[in-house]
Amino acid sequence: MNELRENETEYFHLVGFDQSAVKGLIDDRNPLASATFARQDPVLKNAVMPYELFNVEKQKEAVFEQIRMKEYSDSPPRLGSFFLFDNSELAKTKNQDWFQGKRVLCKVRLLQGKTFKVDSFWLNCKPENYEQNARKYWSGEMSQNPAPEIIFDGMIQL
Secondary structure, eight states: OEEOOSOOSOEEEEEOSOHHHHHHHHHHTOEEEOHHHHTTSGGGTTOOOHHHHHOSOHHHHHHHHHHHHHHOTTSOOSTTSEEEESOHHHHHHHHHHHHTTOSEEEEEEEEEEEEEEEEGGGGSOOGGGHHHHHHHHHHTOOOSSOOEEEEEEEEEEO
16 A cells, blocks of 8 residues: 555546536546545545445445455555546546446546555456455455556545
8 A cells, every 4th residue: 555645657537427527527626535535524424435325246345345454454445435547548448348438537636645556357256256356456466367446545636
């Protein structure tokens, strides 16, 4: 896991808003906080990210979170964090694979927080492999066909 330093890497985020909403965010240069980061403020203790609300693999996420909390507690949680890419071509590919190209690819600036690079390949598993794959995921192990993503808990600017 890396504490945020001066940006040496370009990061990209697939935003699920419509084009006009994203344009407004970019034009205003408003910082956006991950839910886990925002929850540190008592006023925002119930903040959630869209993925937390709409993900359909709750059992898998629960197992991955249990492993993270027990064995990799210094790593940011998946739920409540931003998912970023450090490669725009991979981000475009994953936009097609995961969202049928419906997300908007935005270059982001990391303002404050922590990054953690993982291989999203390990998420593609059956329930009997959740624990084993969660350990590979949280250890940062890259598969033979890696799809690296950056879990970011903090504030970004689009």
